[in-house]
Amino acid sequence: MVKGGILKDDADWSTLGVKDGQKLMMIGTADEIVKAPEKGPVFVEDLPEEEQVIALGHSAGLYNLGNTCYMNSTLQCLHSVPELKSALLSYSDTVRGNGIDQASHNLTVATRNTFGDLDQSVRPVAPLQFLQTLRKKYPQFAQQHNNVYMQQDAEECWTQLVYTLSQTLTSDSSESAALPMKQLFGIDLVSRVHCAESGEESMETESVYSLKCHISQDVNHLHEGIKHGLKTELEKASPTLGRTAVYTRESRINELPRYLTVQFVRFFWKRESNQKAKILRKVDYPLELDVYEFCSDELKQKLQAPRQMLRDAENAKFGLKAQGKASGFKENEGSSSSAGESSSMDIDKAESSLPKKQLTGVYDLVAVLTHKGRSADSGHYVGWVKQDDGKWIEFDDDNPNIRKEEDILKLSGGGDWHMAYICLYKARMAELKS
Numbered sequence: 001m002v003k004g005g006i007l008k009d010d011a012d013w014s015t016l017g018v019k020d021g022q023k024l025m026m027i028g029t030a031d032e033i034v035k036a037p038e039k040g041p042v043f044v045e046d047l048p049e050e051e052q053v054i055a056l057g058h059s060a061g062l063y064n065l066g067n068t069c070y071m072n073s074t075l076q077c078l079h080s081v082p083e084l085k086s087a088l089l090s091y092s093d094t095v096r097g098n099g100i101d102q103a104s105h106n107l108t109v110a111t112r113n114t115f116g117d118l119d120q121s122v123r124p125v126a127p128l129q130f131l132q133t134l135r136k137k138y139p140q141f142a143q144q145h146n147n148v149y150m151q152q153d154a155e156e157c158w159t160q161l162v163y164t165l166s167q168t169l170t171s172d173s174s175e176s177a178a179l180p181m182k183q184l185f186g187i188d189l190v191s192r193v194h195c196a197e198s199g200e201e202s203m204e205t206e207s208v209y210s211l212k213c214h215i216s217q218d219v220n221h222l223h224e225g226i227k228h229g230l231k232t233e234l235e236k237a238s239p240t241l242g243r244t245a246v247y248t249r250e251s252r253i254n255e256l257p258r259y260l261t262v263q264f265v266r267f268f269w270k271r272e273s274n275q276k277a278k279i280l281r282k283v284d285y286p287l288e289l290d291v292y293e294f295c296s297d298e299l300k301q302k303l304q305a306p307r308q309m310l311r312d313a314e315n316a317k318f319g320l321k322a323q324g325k326a327s328g329f330k331e332n333e334g335s336s337s338s339a340g341e342s343s344s345m346d347i348d349k350a351e352s353s354l355p356k357k358q359l360t361g362v363y364d365l366v367a368v369l370t371h372k373g374r375s376a377d378s379g380h381y382v383g384w385v386k387q388d389d390g391k392w393i394e395f396d397d398d399n400p401n402i403r404k405e406e407d408i409l410k411l412s413g414g415g416d417w418h419m420a421y422i423c424l425y426k427a428r429m430a431e432l433k434s
Helices: 049-056 069-078 082-089 102-120 128-137 154-168 181-185 222-229 297-317 337-352
Strands: 187-194 201-208 211-214 231-238 243-255 259-265 267-270 275-278 288-290 357-372 380-386 392-396 399-403 419-431
Touching: 069 102, 069 128, 069 154, 069 357, 069 380, 069 392, 082 102, 082 154, 082 181, 102 128, 102 154, 128 154, 154 181, 154 259, 154 357, 154 419, 181 259, 211 222, 222 231, 222 259, 243 297, 297 357, 297 419
Parallel strands: 211 259
Antiparallel strands: 187 201, 187 243, 231 243, 259 419, 267 275, 288 357, 357 380, 357 419, 380 392, 392 399
8 A cells, every 4th residue: 555545456656656765555464485395306317226216117128239139028027027036036146956057057146136137227237147148058049140149039038047947946945935936837737648540548747837829720819729739639659550640639737827828839930941930810818818718627626716716806896795605615514513613623724724825717917028020030029017006018128118008909910010929927816714
């Protein structure tokens, strides 16, 4: 106010005759002066490296050391398995298990160190130690053409690395809390081998570390490819006929792992061109894979109770009632209380002897290794890994990129784009009530 009047925004100050030193009355509320923040803004690049890793939300990329994308993509996919990292962390540098050669030991140590580097760095990691030990253990990965290291098959790298770790990461070499590779990745198969011509029949068992998805004109989905892979024909000598005969092998899964590996058999040897050729056919794969139909009757019986528990737990999330009893044990009904108590104790004993978490035959997709190109010995391999928060990261060597879930389902093939070569699924477990 000035001279008893209120000044407006459009007042002409030249007509007011305001003099130097004259007092003006201000009308309003005196707010507290805004204080400066105690801590200024902190940029991610200014954080310590271990905090940058947490802020980034995913692990580092891997430098391509010269046609090593096959190796980088394999490492990124296997690095997504926390139980494998735990087993590696407990592996001793100095104590080598019985029957373990030095090259296998060195490769295991190099895998552990590389995984550690990926977890602690925001900048890309150069996996030189791992590459050198891999080539020493498996010289085929050191093949050269015109003094240049050649591109290799990622499935061969994956298979050889998992096999080596299955030999070294045993109860002798790591803490008892660490799960062995057999429990993490191993699949037990039981097979009926039958010769229609002679009527011979036998049962065989074997342990493998992946299921094969065979691709033909009839295969449009992963389920169909796995079914084809579990029924094959082979030629071998028939004792009854005294000559070679055709046998049919029909396999069923008798034991499941925590992590199920499925390989798309996309490459085959083309005799006329004397090289590996690639099947480009589109084969869809699910985010959720149920392998119950591929299991043996014995395993199906074991899976029934955990599967019911899983269904009840998922129904409860949506407010639905449980459909049935999921104890997996038969209760003996008796008229006397002692019989009832005895039956109850037997069930409690049986339940206490079971692991708290049980396999259900249902798996969720957590990693995909893809190949882009027309030949196994050329082109480009990339690893696509699901993070704990549900987002996906495309690990293209040293360049990780965030991807959406719908991007992952576009990797099913049918053209020259990245197509799934190996899928890694994580078991959905059912938890027993204590």
